Amino acid sequence: MNVVFNAMPTAEAMTLWQGGSDAYGLLPETRTSDGAGYPCRHCLRNIGAGEDVLVLAYRPFATLQPYAETGPVFLHKIPCRRHDAxxxxxxxxxxxxxxxxxxxxxxxxxxxxxxxxxxxxxxxxxxxxxxxxxxxxxxxxxxxxxxxxxxxxxx
Structure with a gap:
């Protein structure tokens, strides 16, 4: 069986880039990348040193339920192209x-x-x-x- 790696859907990233709230109803925090440890979940590339980063709570599930884990993720602050599956x-x-x-x-x-x-x-x-x-x-x-x-x- 062949598999494909998929990133955060663009519609979800766009909501955040346009000022929307995260999985906890909060606005994402903005930080500046030091070049290490900031993997963007939309383009699936690391965010470079000096670039702004959105830090947010993300829940990659459609509904709330006991297994719907929520946790911190990073996203380029400036919109990036979604990773091609x-x-x-x-x-x-x-x-x-x-x-x-x-x-x-x-x-x-x-x-x-x-x-x-x-x-x-x-x-x-x-x-x-x-x-x-x-x-x-x-x-x-x-x-x-x-x-x-x-x-x-x-x-």
Whole structure:
């Protein structure tokens, strides 16, 4: 099975760029990137030193429910082009490993799918998880802080 890495939807990013609130109903904070550790969830590239960054609470789920994790993410303050869905590992995945975890069609965690996976093995592990009938999509999350990075879908 082929997989594709998907970024935050442009409509969600546009709401924030146009002054909208985050998952907690707050306006995003603005910081300046020092060049390290600010992965944009829309273009899936790191935000360069000196660029303004939006810091916000993000919930990559359509509705509130017990498994709808919310956490901090970064977004370029100036609109950027959305990452083209592809099989290639996104530029933001620079750590040695990440949590990879499957979710069902009701946005609930599918138990037994989550594990810390070496970065280079993510596509293969995601394909293995997505081959299950009970898994609709996969999240990639930080292995250290559990922060949402991106979503993986079947190609």
């Amino acid at each position: 592809s099989e290639a590992l996104p530029a933001i995945l620079t750590s040695p490993d990440y949590i990879v975890r499957g979710y069902d069609h009701d946005d609930r965690i599918v138990y037994g799918t989550g594990a810390v996976i070496a970065t280079g093995a993510i596509p293969a592990r995601a394909a293995e998880i997505l081959a299950r009938d009970d898994v609709a999509y996969v999240h990639v999350r930080s292995a250290r802080n559990n922060c949402y990075q991106c979503r993986i879908d079947p190609a």
